[in-house]
Amino acid sequence: xxxxxxxxxxxxxxxxxxxxxxxxxxxxxxxxxxxxxxxxxxxxxxxxxxxxxxxxxxxxxxxxxxxxxxxxxxxxxxxxxxxxxxxxxxxxxxxxxxxxxxxxxxxxxxxxxxxxxxxxxxxxxxxxxxxxxxxxxxxxxxxxxxxxxxxxxxxxxxxxxxxxxxxxxxxxxxxxxxxxxxxxxxxxxxxxxxxxxxxxxxxxxxxxxxxxxxxxxxxxxxxxxxxxxxxxxxxxxxxxxxxxxxxxxxxxxxxxxxxxxxxxxxxxxxxxxxxxxxxxxxxxxxxxxxxxxxxxxxxxxxxxxxxxxxxxxxxxxx
Numbered sequence: 001x002x003x004x005x006x007x008x009x010x011x012x013x014x015x016x017x018x019x020x021x022x023x024x025x026x027x028x029x030x031x032x033x034x035x036x037x038x039x040x041x042x043x044x045x046x047x048x049x050x051x052x053x054x055x056x057x058x059x060x061x062x063x064x065x066x067x068x069x070x071x072x073x074x075x076x077x078x079x080x081x082x083x084x085x086x087x088x089x090x091x092x093x094x095x096x097x098x099x100x101x102x103x104x105x106x107x108x109x110x111x112x113x114x115x116x117x118x119x120x121x122x123x124x125x126x127x128x129x130x131x132x133x134x135x136x137x138x139x140x141x142x143x144x145x146x147x148x149x150x151x152x153x154x155x156x157x158x159x160x161x162x163x164x165x166x167x168x169x170x171x172x173x174x175x176x177x178x179x180x181x182x183x184x185x186x187x188x189x190x191x192x193x194x195x196x197x198x199x200x201x202x203x204x205x206x207x208x209x210x211x212x213x214x215x216x217x218x219x220x221x222x223x224x225x226x227x228x229x230x231x232x233x234x235x236x237x238x239x240x241x242x243x244x245x246x247x248x249x250x251x252x253x254x255x256x257x258x259x260x261x262x263x264x265x266x267x268x269x270x271x272x273x274x275x276x277x278x279x280x281x282x283x284x285x286x287x288x289x290x291x292x293x294x295x296x297x298x299x300x301x302x303x304x305x306x307x308x309x310x311x312x313x314x315x316x317x318x
Contacts, residue, residue: 007317008309014117015305017212021219035220042217046210047111048181049203054127055185056195063128064186071257072129072267073136075248080106080141083240091233096152099145100279100289101233104296105240107137108273111178112218113301116211117308118269121317122262129266134178142278149286221277222301225294237275237296242307246272265315272311274300 024030030038055063083105087098108114114130188195195203249271253264275297283289 004309004313007312008306010121011117011305011309011312014113014120014215017215018113018219018222018301021216022222023219024216025220025223030220035217038213038217038220042112042210042214044177046206046213047115048177049206050115050127050210051131051178051181052185052188053203053207054124054131055182056188058128058189060186060189062125063132063189065129065132065259065263067257067259068129068253068263068267069132069136071253071259071264072133072249072270073140074257075252076106076133076136076141076245076271079240079245079248080144082244083237086236086240087233091230091236093233094152095155096149096286096288099148099152100283100293101237103141103145103282104237104275104279104293106245107141107276107278108133108241108245108270109218109276109297109301110134110137110270110273112214112277113304114270114273116215117273118266120211121269121312122266125262126266129263130270131178131182133267133270135182137276138176138179142282145282149282149288152288153286218277218301222298225280225298230292231295233292234295234299237293238300238303241275241296241300242272242303246311265317268315269308269311269317272304272308274304 021030021035025035080102084098084102086105087093087101088095091101093101110130110133114133115127118126118130194200246268250264250268253259253267254261258264275293277297279293280290280297283293
């Protein structure tokens with residue numbers, strides 16, 4: 001108990017910044033346009049600089065861990081498929097809703113919450129495994145969901161097609177600032193050069209702002225998310241995300257395909273994070289699962305205040 005309380009105290013400031021963002025939006029101190037501006041700053045400037053530096057300032061051998069990508073990816077894919085099955089056969093969801101149920105179960109809020117929280121607990125070296133998990137989610141999990149959503153649209157006679165789904169997914173992946181910053185960081189690391197001093201100071205300044213700004217923006221985004229019907233599905237998504245996903249990653253990374261313990265622990269913590277906001281964004285684009293996805297984000301984030309410290313304690317990181 002003492003260890004858990006100590007870890008809870010260590011993680012509390014991160015979640016407190018999220019709460020402050022929510023309070024600012026709730027009290028009207030941060031209007032919708034202002035909250036969107038903070039999100040734009042984080043998504044397009046601060047976090048990309050942090051991700052770029054995570055790769056550019058280290059030797060490629062330290063950050064390009066294919067064993068980790070395989071282990072984390074296999075566990076995440078298994079959870080995604082299991083959640084698809086649960087959505088389809090347990091809750092009788094249509095194909096598009098099933099895709100979003102699976103995405104919510106297997107895609108963590110790693111960018112806005114995971115990078116500052118896990119790097120804050122485990123040190124800056126933990127940024128790389130979190131970012132590689134984001135890479136998997138963007139390239140594989142979310143792409144699979146987009147394909148299923150377009151197939152659902154085609155079934156409904158709304159002009160969807162597999163070719164359109166693949167093209168849309170490719171545009172989304174290739175234009176994502178996180179993907180671009182990963183590619184730029186890897187390319188710079190491959191040169192073996194150090195960053196010029198002005199570039200180092202600029203990217204460092206923006207990277208230092210990424211953590212608190214991301215947490216604050218996350219909190220502001222949670223305000224106004226209503227509790228909805230379909231709480232059984234919300235409970236399923238939250239259970240998959242906060243319990244089954246980290247358990248699957250732990251099983252693979254520590255037992256079935258053992259990898260470096262530091263990377264394994266970072267992967268488990270990444271998997272233990274709450275539902276990512278992109279399930280709401282993508283659901284809104286397709287007019288599907290918006291209320292239930294939004295509720296899952298809110299509920300899982302609230303529960304994570306306690307479940308993430310528990311995961312840290314179980315991993316012996318406290």
